Amino acid sequence: MQYLRELAENAHLVLNFARRDIRAKYKQTILGVAWAVIQPLTLMVVFTFVFSLFARVPSDGLPYPIFSYSVLIFWMFFSACISQGTIAMTANAGLVRKIWFPRETLLLAVILSALVDLVIASVILAGMFVFYQIPLTWTALWVLPLLALQIVFALGVILVTSAVHVHYRDVGHALPLIMQVWMYATPIAYSLTSVPEWLKPLFVLNPMTGIIDGYRRVLLRATPPDHAALVIAAVASIALLLVSYTAFKRAERTFADVI
Amino acid sequence: MPPAAITLDDIWKGYHRSRSIAAKLARFGRRIAGRANEDDLFWALKGVSCEIRQGETVGLIGPNGAGKSTLLKILARVTVPTRGTYRTSGRVGALIEVGAGFHQALTGRENVYLNGAIMGMRKREIDAKFDQIVAFSEVESFLDTPLKFYSSGMMVRLGFAVAAHIDPEILLVDEVLAVGDTAFQAKCLNKIAELKEQERTIVLVSHTMPSILQHSSRVLWIDHGTIQAHGDPEETVEAYLRTVYKQRPGPADEAAAPGDSPIRITRVTVRNAVGDSHGVLAYGDSACVEVEYRVDRPVDDPVLALSFQDARDFPLGGITSRLGGVRLEGHEGTGIVRLHLSPVLFTRGSYGVTVAIQDSRIQRYLDMRPRAATFMVDGPSVASREVSGHFVFPHRWEAEPERA
Numbered sequence: 001m002q003y004l005r006e007l008a009e010n011a012h013l014v015l016n017f018a019r020r021d022i023r024a025k026y027k028q029t030i031l032g033v034a035w036a037v038i039q040p041l042t043l044m045v046v047f048t049f050v051f052s053l054f055a056r057v058p059s060d061g062l063p064y065p066i067f068s069y070s071v072l073i074f075w076m077f078f079s080a081c082i083s084q085g086t087i088a089m090t091a092n093a094g095l096v097r098k099i100w101f102p103r104e105t106l107l108l109a110v111i112l113s114a115l116v117d118l119v120i121a122s123v124i125l126a127g128m129f130v131f132y133q134i135p136l137t138w139t140a141l142w143v144l145p146l147l148a149l150q151i152v153f154a155l156g157v158i159l160v161t162s163a164v165h166v167h168y169r170d171v172g173h174a175l176p177l178i179m180q181v182w183m184y185a186t187p188i189a190y191s192l193t194s195v196p197e198w199l200k201p202l203f204v205l206n207p208m209t210g211i212i213d214g215y216r217r218v219l220l221r222a223t224p225p226d227h228a229a230l231v232i233a234a235v236a237s238i239a240l241l242l243v244s245y246t247a248f249k250r251a252e253r254t255f256a257d258v259i
Numbered sequence: 260m261p262p263a264a265i266t267l268d269d270i271w272k273g274y275h276r277s278r279s280i281a282a283k284l285a286r287f288g289r290r291i292a293g294r295a296n297e298d299d300l301f302w303a304l305k306g307v308s309c310e311i312r313q314g315e316t317v318g319l320i321g322p323n324g325a326g327k328s329t330l331l332k333i334l335a336r337v338t339v340p341t342r343g344t345y346r347t348s349g350r351v352g353a354l355i356e357v358g359a360g361f362h363q364a365l366t367g368r369e370n371v372y373l374n375g376a377i378m379g380m381r382k383r384e385i386d387a388k389f390d391q392i393v394a395f396s397e398v399e400s401f402l403d404t405p406l407k408f409y410s411s412g413m414m415v416r417l418g419f420a421v422a423a424h425i426d427p428e429i430l431l432v433d434e435v436l437a438v439g440d441t442a443f444q445a446k447c448l449n450k451i452a453e454l455k456e457q458e459r460t461i462v463l464v465s466h467t468m469p470s471i472l473q474h475s476s477r478v479l480w481i482d483h484g485t486i487q488a489h490g491d492p493e494e495t496v497e498a499y500l501r502t503v504y505k506q507r508p509g510p511a512d513e514a515a516a517p518g519d520s521p522i523r524i525t526r527v528t529v530r531n532a533v534g535d536s537h538g539v540l541a542y543g544d545s546a547c548v549e550v551e552y553r554v555d556r557p558v559d560d561p562v563l564a565l566s567f568q569d570a571r572d573f574p575l576g577g578i579t580s581r582l583g584g585v586r587l588e589g590h591e592g593t594g595i596v597r598l599h600l601s602p603v604l605f606t607r608g609s610y611g612v613t614v615a616i617q618d619s620r621i622q623r624y625l626d627m628r629p630r631a632a633t634f635m636v637d638g639p640s641v642a643s644r645e646v647s648g649h650f651v652f653p654h655r656w657e658a659e660p661e662r663a
Contacts, residue, residue, distance in 0.1 A: 010379075012376055012381055013377065016372065016373050016376035016377070019369075019373075020362055020365060020369070020373050023369065024362055024364045024365060027365070027405070094359050094360070095359055095360045095377065096337075097359075098335075098355050098356045098360075099337065099355070099359055099360065099378065100335055100337050100351075100353075101377060167283075168280075253338065254338060256332065256337045256338045257274060257338050
């Protein structure tokens with residue numbers, strides 16, 4: 001409880017860190033925030049060529065570009081949270097060593113600044129909806145609880161990885177690799193329906209499967225997400241968050257000694 | 260008596276010497292087995308207890324590695340003590356590293372807001388103080404320039420300006436008074452004086468004894484992780500400085516001379532007005548530095564160079580026997596040269612004398628005895644703020660009533 005009170009007192013710090021991250025990210029660039037769009041767009045083009053044109057991966061009868069882009073932006077949001085969040089303590093080592101503040105503000109700021117990129121990237125998605133004439137229904141509002149769940153899960157993960165990274169930088173080296181494998185293990189470039197039955201149980205273990213599949217259902221197919229999977233993912237994510245937050249706050253006290 | 264602002268109760272802080280994964284696993288194993296885990300620890304603080312009352316300015320002194328910074332880090336909540344408890348009441352502001360949290364790519368303006376927020380200020384608070392901060396920092400014309408184009412002096416000034424305006428109940432200052440030029444330092448000192456007048460609690464870490472004496476109402480001397488002395492600023496600083504000397508090599512011994520030197524300094528003695536050599540001089544009295552030397556092989560017109568250092572070995576100035584016009588005996592045998600100080604014009608404190616003998620062109624050192632002797636001076640103190648620095652120059656005041 002005391003943790004949350006201190007966090008609330010320092011909520012403005014989250015905004016300041018996020019503003020710093022966003023400004024610093026796009027300073028001294030020509031294209032500026034356009035980079036938030038260029039990255040998922042490029043990946044979408046590559047995916048379209050490789051999986052749709054060459055490999056002919058089924059996309060549930062949907063145009064492949066919107067099939068992939070609609071979830072790619074959410075994956076890239078997740079990926080940015082994890083990779084930036086994990087190194088957030090060490091990237092701010094100068095601060096952590098010298099000044100006290102609730103360290104999780106750095107993590108929340110990472111999520112917030114990634115969220116801004118997501119919003120920018122979703123402008124293109126809106127354009128694609130118009131272009132492919134796919135109707136949006138009220139079901140699409142499911143995106144918000146899905147996003148909330150995704151944030152809870154991402155926060156639960158980086159609370160652990162960022163604290164471990166303070167002690168062992170191995171995490172930082174392993175991360176790009178893990179994120180790459182994780183992306184292909186999640187139904188982003190392909191549909192969950194094309195996963196063989198015997199592999200499905202394994203896929204359900206990945207919380208991102210339910211979330212990503214959920215986005216696709218509510219946005220493109222106007223069907224609500226798989227409730228059972230969603231509840232499991234929610235319970236697991238919240239449990240993870242509680243455990244990792246307590247562990248993080250304990251570890252936080254000596255970050256300055258080891259960072 | 261005002262209430263306590265800081266209470267430290269038996270604070271211990273240990274750091275693990277080994278950070279290897281094997282050592283960490285071993286520690287983890289011992290913890291699970293419920294055994295003590297402290298044999299590998301290096302203790303930076305060993306049971307520090309004290310109470311600092313609201314409105315006090317406490318100077319924290321001690322040699323490098325004594326535990327001063329660790330103590331400040333604990334007070335600033337950056338780290339936690341291994342054992343013991345502490346309590347602080349009120350907002351703690353730390354001037355531990357000026358400009359920590361600055362971002363090079365952001366402008367000065369953006370950094371003021373960012374840094375202010377990191378130090379615990381709300382946006383409205385910063386808005387209200389923004390002009391003051393900028394005026395204090397003297398970087399008005401560069402506010403919209405990215406910080407990476409700032410000179411290091413500008414960056415430090417901006418950092419101090421933000422920190423000085425956080426308005427904490429407890430301010431921790433770590434050796435930052437030495438930033439900027441003289442005019443900026445004066446501003447910083449004024450700011451500290453202002454905070455003192457507002458009954459803020461200040462903990463000041465410095466190696467510069469004059470600034471400790473000038474500001475502190477109490478001095479805490481830490482060494483090897485424990486409190487050595489605690490109390491009156493002048494007494495504590497002097498007690499500390501006395502130990503600093505003891506660790507330094509004493510009066511010149513012959514073994515330290517270069518092997519083939521034709522001329523050697525054999526003894527350096529500081530005598531007071533009545534000729535005692537107990538090492539305490541009185542301001543305004545006369546005194547002399549006596550240098551004995553021995554010539555083993557004839558030397559052509561050797562020159563004696565004598566200089567004074569402050570307690571931290573910072574050179575204060577020196578003269579040679581050329582300036583005064585005496586000549587040293589260059590033939591085999593022994594001789595004595597005396598430098599008379601009449602009167603002694605050093606301010607209160609501790610000093611060292613370095614003596615050297617040079618060749619006739621005052622270029623090569625034939626013998627050199629760093630800090631061959633030390634002495635203390637009793638006299639006007641910078642703590643009284645009536646004098647500053649290490650010397651009072653020969654002078655005479657005069658004031659004339661204004662004529663109508």
